[in-house]
Amino acid sequence: MTDTIAAEVDADSGVAVIARAAKTASRALATATRARKDAALHAMADALVAEAPRIVAANAEDLDRGRAGGMKESLIDRLALDEARLGTIADALRELAGLPDPVGEVVRGSTLPNGLRLRQVRVPMGVVGMIYEARPNVTVDAAGLALKSGNAVVLRGGSAAASSNEVIVDVLGRALAREGLPGELVQSVDRYGRAGAVALMRARGLVDVLVPRGGADLIQTVVRESQVPVIETGVGNCHVYVDAAVDVDQAVRIAVNSKVQRVGVCNAAETLLVHRDAASTFLPAVLEAMRAEEVVVHGDDRAAAAVPAGLRFEPATDADWSTEYLSKDLAVKVVDSLDEALEHIRAYGSGHTEVICSTDTRSVQRFTTELDAAALIVNASSRFTDGGQFGLGAEIGISTQKLHARGPMGLSELTTTTWIVEGSGQIRE
Amino acid sequence: MTDTIAAEVDADSGVAVIARAAKTASRALATATRARKDAALHAMADALVAEAPRIVAANAEDLDRGRAGGMKESLIDRLALDEARLGTIADALRELAGLPDPVGEVVRGSTLPNGLRLRQVRVPMGVVGMIYEARPNVTVDAAGLALKSGNAVVLRGGSAAASSNEVIVDVLGRALAREGLPGELVQSVDRYGRAGAVALMRARGLVDVLVPRGGADLIQTVVRESQVPVIETGVGNCHVYVDAAVDVDQAVRIAVNSKVQRVGVCNAAETLLVHRDAASTFLPAVLEAMRAEEVVVHGDDRAAAAVPAGLRFEPATDADWSTEYLSKDLAVKVVDSLDEALEHIRAYGSGHTEVICSTDTRSVQRFTTELDAAALIVNASSRFTDGGQFGLGAEIGISTQKLHARGPMGLSELTTTTWIVEGSGQIRE
Structure with a gap:
C-alpha cells in the first residue's frame, strides 16, 4: 500500500468509529427536553469563556504557523481569536438557547376516515457532518446548531485552525459531559487530515447529511465527491436588475x-x-456612487460610455459575467429588454439571490415567477x-440547491x- | 475509444440536449395555471384511451421479446397492457387533475420590522429524472405527477418495456402539443440504452432531482453513482414488534x-x-394464522418451540434478519425486552416502517421516540x-432517506x- 492509501484506510475506519459513537450519542439527545439542551448550550458558552486563555494560546500556535506559511492577512484575521471574540461566539450559543426547539414540532396531521391518527413530526437528522475552512467560530456555531436541533456533529475544520479546533472541541465535549450528555455529540476528524475529509464524504449510512461551508472550490469538491447526502451552500453570483421604469435614487441606493x-x-x-431605457438617468448616478465607494467596474461598451472621471473601469470579458468577485468589483451590462436580463441571469446566475428594481408591476410579476x-x-x-434578517434565527448556511432546503438554513433544516x-x-382490506 | 466509451459520450451529449430541452419546456409550465395543467392531464388521459390499440400493439412486441428471453411470469404480468389497464392508467391521470396544485402555495410568510414582505412559495423543481424498471404504468404516472407539479420529466424505463414506452411517450407528447404545451415536457432517454441511464445520473445542473423506482439493486446503483441529487425510495425491511402487554387477537390480525x-x-x-412475556399466548396464535396463510416462517429457537403442525418452518440464519423477502416468508424472533427489540430494529431495519402492538403507553412512547x-x-x-392511505393523493414513491422527503412522496415533494x-x-445598515 502507498502511504496515501494506508492513510485513507486508517481514516475510513477511524471516521467510522467516530461516526458510530456520534450516532449512539445522538440517541441521548433525540429525546432530550428543550430545557436540557438549552442548559447544555449555556454550559458550552460558559466553558468557552472560562477556558478562553487555553483556547487563545492554541489559536496563537495556528496564527504562528499561518504567518510562517505566508497566510494572507485577511485569512489571519478570520482565524484569530481573542477573549472578546470568544465572548461573542459564546453569546451566539446563548442566543441559540433562546430559539424555539424544532424537534417535536407537528408539521401536519389528521385523523383518517378509518380512525388512524396521523401526525408528521420533526425529528433530528442524527449525525450532521461539517467540512469547512479555517474559521474556528464555525466549530462552535456548528456544534451549537446541531445540539439545539438534536443532532450529533462530526467536524472537519481547516488544517490551518487545527490547534484551535482541537481545544475548542475538547472544551465543548467536557462541558457536555458535565451536563450529563455524551461528549461524543461534538467530535472532530481533524487528526486524519485531508483523508479525514474524504472518509467523511464516504461515510454513507453513518453520517446523515454533510454541509460544506467555505469557498466555491471546497463546496464543489464536496458536492462532486460525497456519497453522503450534501446540502450545497453559499455560492452566490447575484444580480441587480434595474428596469426601464424605476425610482432612480432608490435603485442607486439598492445597487450600492x-x-x-x-x-x-x-x-x-x-x-x-x-435596461437601456433607464441607462441615461441611472447609469451616470450609479457609476458616480460606485466611484465614491472605490468600486472597480467591469462594464460593456454602453456602460463604458457613462463612466465618470476617477472611476476605475475595465472592459468586461465573458469571464466577468460568471465571476463571484467577493470584492469591490462589479460587472455592469446594459440590456435591451427584461427578456435579455432574464436570459442573462439564467445563463450566469448561481440560483442564490436576484434583485429587481422596478416600479412596473408587470416586470416584477415576470421577474418573480420566471426566474429560479x-x-x-x-x-x-x-x-x-440571510437567516437572521429573515427572522429565522441562527443559520448554518444558505442553500443554493433545490432539495430539502433552499435559501437560509436554520434549525428546522x-x-x-x-x-x-x-x-x-x-388493517388494510 | 472503445465501443462502450463511444456510446457513453454519445449518450452524455444526447441526454444533455434532451435535458436542456426539458428545462426550456419546464419554463412554460412553471407559470401555467392549474386549469391549463388539469386540461393537459385530461388530454393525456383521453389520448391514452384513443390510442390504446397502438400502445397495446407495441406492448405485444415487448411481451414477445420478454417471453422469448425467458422473463418470469410475474414480470410479464407487470409489463402487460390491455385496453382495460390503459383505462385504469388514464383514470389515474384524471384523478391527478382533481388534486390541488402544489405550485404557488405559500409555505410561510411574514412582514419584517423594516417593512419587507417575505413569503416562501412552492415552485417546481424544473426537470425531474426517473429511472425505473419494466412497468409502463410508471411512465404515465411519472409524466402526470411531474406535469401537475409543474416539472418536465426525463424518463429512463426498463429496456424490456422499450417499445411500449416509446409509443406512450409519443402519445403523451402529442397530447401536450395539442394543448399548446411543449411536447418536450415528457421525454425518454431509452434510445441510449444503459448509457442513457448513466448519462442521466451525470447530468448535474441539467436535471434537478432523480428518482429511482424499482428493486433494491437499481435503487442502490443510482444512489451510489448519481451526481444529480437523488431521492432514495422504497426499500423496506419492516418489523412488527409485539410487546409484553398486548391485545393478542388484534396483534395477530395486524401481523398477518x-x-x-x-x-x-x-x-x-x-x-x-x-416479547418473551407475550410468546406463550401470542406465538401459537400467530403461527397458526400464518400457517393458514401458507407463510414460510424463518424462526429462532424459541419460535421453533411454538410451531404448529403443517407450518413450513426453517431455522433463521443471520441473513434472515436483513432480508426483504417480498414473498410469503417471515422471520420470527423472540426478544427478552423492548430494548432488545429496539436494538434489533436499529441493526437491521431500513428506516421505512416499524410497527408496535402494545397496550402499554410507556412502550409506545419509547418505540415512537427512540426509533428512527x-x-x-x-x-x-x-x-x-402509503400516500393514498395517508390521504396525500398520488405518490411517486416512498422515500427512505432523511433529506427533502421522508415517507410517501406526493406532488408537494x-x-x-x-x-x-x-x-x-x-437597504442593510
Missing part, C-alpha cells in the same frame, strides 16, 4: 448597498444589469437573504420528519 | 395483514419480533404507509421553494 455593504459574502451583488433562485427580491438589497400513526387494530 | 395483504411491496412486514424511520405505527398494519421578498427601497 448590494455591492459594498459587505463584499466577501455570498449575498453581495456581482453584476448590475441595466433561492430568493427573488423586489426593490430591496440582495444582502437581506437540520431536522427530518417521521410519520407517527396511532391506531386501534386497523 | 402486515405480512400477507400484499407481499411484493416495500411496506409489507418481513420480521416479527415477540419514515413511519412508526402503533397498533395498526404496516401496509398503511416534487417542488422546491423560493423566498420572494418585496420591499420599498430597504
